[in-house]
Amino acid sequence: MKFTTSTTVLVMVGVASARPDAVRFSRKAQGSTKLRREVPQEHSHEQFLTGVGEALNLNNVENIQDPVFSLLGNAAAAAGAGDVEDLDCLQQHVADQAFTNAKAAGDIEGMTNALIFRALERNTGAVGQASVLCTETAVNPEIDALQQHQDPASDGAADLNKQITLELAVQLASIGADPQLALKAGTFAPGEIGDPTGAGNTCDEDDDPVGCIFTQNLLVEDASAQEIDDAVAAAGGSAGGDAGSDAGGEECVDEPVNVGNGTGDADDAGNAGDAGNATGANVNAFSGNVGADPIPIANDPTSDRPFSVNGATFQNAGAAVQRACDVQKNACANAANSGSSDISVADCDAQQQECIQANANVSKRGISGLRARQAGNNSGALDTGSCGSPAISFGVQADRNEESFAPADAADFNHGSALAIGVIADFICSQLSSKCQASDATIQDCEAAASAADGLTGQAAADAFNNALGV
Known part of the structure; x- marks a missing residue:
């Protein structure tokens, strides 16, 4: 009314x-x-x-x-x-x-x-x-x-x-x-x-x-x-x-009471980190865990709505980031109000802003902008020129006794392992351009994939790079 x-x-x-x-x-x-x-x-x-x-x-x-x-x-x-x-x-x-x-x-x-x-x-x-x-x-x-x-x-x-x-x-x-x-x-x-x-x-x-x-x-x-x-x-x-x-508004009303209940579940610290059935790499760059763990932001570049947070999907990275940071804040506030953690709601508010700032690059680099190129990559073989797969692996490598990043195809992309994914991603993109004579589109996609992985760690970083290239 x-x-x-x-x-x-x-x-x-x-x-x-x-x-x-x-x-x-x-x-x-x-x-x-x-x-x-x-x-x-x-x-x-x-x-x-x-x-x-x-x-x-x-x-x-x-x-x-x-x-x-x-x-x-x-x-x-x-x-x-x-x-x-x-x-x-x-x-x-x-x-x-x-x-x-x-x-x-x-x-x-x-x-x-x-x-x-x-x-x-x-x-x-x-x-x-x-x-x-x-x-x-x-x-x-x-x-x-x-x-x-x-x-x-x-x-x-x-x-x-x-x-x-x-x-x-x-x-x-x-x-x-x-x-x-x-x-x-x-x-x-x-x-x-x-x-x-x-x-x-x-x-x-x-x-x-x-x-x-x-x-x-x-x-x-x-x-x-x-x-x-x-x-x-x-x-x-x-x-x-x-x-x-x-x-025609009635056609959009799909069990709205459950929407409210879903919000309640999202605010529950016990369920806050549950990514549900979301697929794709977690691109949430925030690691703070005051009162609640960070909420995964799943990125599936093949989807029309490539970002998802606790089952809710988004077209834009910025909206997904905001939602993830908000859900974590609500779970943190519940912990503060219940006395289960020695924290204040003000601590949760501060952490929410830190979460948003930590993900500023995620919002700006426009991972969803890879969708059009992803569609092309998925519809046919990635043109890597004379080289094989540009995928990056994460785990304990042959030359290092700790988890690290390395090219999955060591024959065409011969490089030792590295603790930072950027080292390997930049090397692969450089090789695609100089040694492999890959297509311009593939080189651009590689650079975009490197940006998608920037700021992430571990398997999430490797997944972000590989998913962006469709490999």
């Missing part, structure tokens, strides 16, 4: 992420006003603006220039609104079209990004100023059920934002997504109304692919994990029906 509330409650700080040119545009517009304006945080939730942009661009029927414009005030939003006339509804239009596109593609992750994006805050002219609600009816009832978050410093915002988050959780569960992700739509700690800087307790980092509100641990969650589960259970595991089930 859409929430009805007085204008004294509806106040805004802008959040989300943006491409740099749009950010510069919005700041220029803000500098021309005499109002005390909340400093924009267009990069605070980077991962969701990036994700919704990808889904929107699959079929951008209204020619919206960039999703970031929907998070700016109307004066700035007009420059990128495309064919959308009601600027107060631009954010809903972006989320609605992105959701439609993702649903048509069977992309749960894209639908999830659209839902979370719809609930993010929007910039307004001053600290404490309300953003106007959209009065149009969205095409998708899941989107229509939502509204944007409001300024945490405003009267009644805590209750309102909790209601928004719980409704978002219900909608996420209805599409088969993790309802606990609703907490990520939250905002910062309340700022001081009348702050002449307009900065509040915010951040704005344009080079953080996850979002500085997460990596700087600035997110204030609106509800507890138990409240999320209770809200999903109270909704009977269904959502969007009250807004109009004829829109």
Whole structure:
């Protein structure tokens, strides 16, 4: 349902992420006003603006220039609104079209990004100023059920934002997504109304692919994990029906109550590290184990959704990393709260950020980008020129009494063992180019495989390299 509330409650700080040119545009517009304006945080939730942009661009029927414009005030939003006339509804239009596109593609992750994006805050002219609600009816009832978050410093915002988050959780569960992700739509700690800087307790980092509100641990969650589960259970595991089930939302409702239960299992320290039936190399580069072991991130380059965490699959490495780090954090927090470990929840929060940072290279190197080349490799023999298999083996080698890496084909790739996979991977790629006269595509794939293994250790590193090459 859409929430009805007085204008004294509806106040805004802008959040989300943006491409740099749009950010510069919005700041220029803000500098021309005499109002005390909340400093924009267009990069605070980077991962969701990036994700919704990808889904929107699959079929951008209204020619919206960039999703970031929907998070700016109307004066700035007009420059990128495309064919959308009601600027107060631009954010809903972006989320609605992105959701439609993702649903048509069977992309749960894209639908999830659209839902979370719809609930993010929007910039307004001053600290404490309300953003106007959209009065149009969205095409998708899941989107229509939502509204944007409001300024945490405003009267009644805590209750309102909790209601928004719980409704978002219900909608996420209805599409088969993790309802606990609703907490990520939250905002910062309340700022001081009348702050002449307009900065509040915010951040704005344009080079953080996850979002500085997460990596700087600035997110204030609106509800507890138990409240999320209770809200999903109270909704009977269904959502969007009250807004109009004829829109086709019901076809996405596949045992949503189990989605909530699955989240509960993920939060259980006993099950947190269970990778289930996931296949592929574990590419989680984090090894910290305060309160809970690291959660495996399985990478299967042959899959359309190559990353999986505890049974949940993802198209993008960054989303999988975030999920794995979150599950470990929840398991750690359970251990802290139960007293089974001599740790605090703050320790778990700190470890979560360390996990995200440790996996920064995993997110950036785009392992999923190997899929297209993988398809080619798997459809025919890898062109290694005059040489045999470029696979790397891991274990106790003939020249060393400890586990190490070595070329599997010692005849064509004659090199002693090494403790670091990079030594062997670089040698093999070099030999493919110089000695073997392999195809350019194979050499490029080898370099990409070396990047996929970079930062990993042991058998996981060898598997990442070999899987990326299809050997």
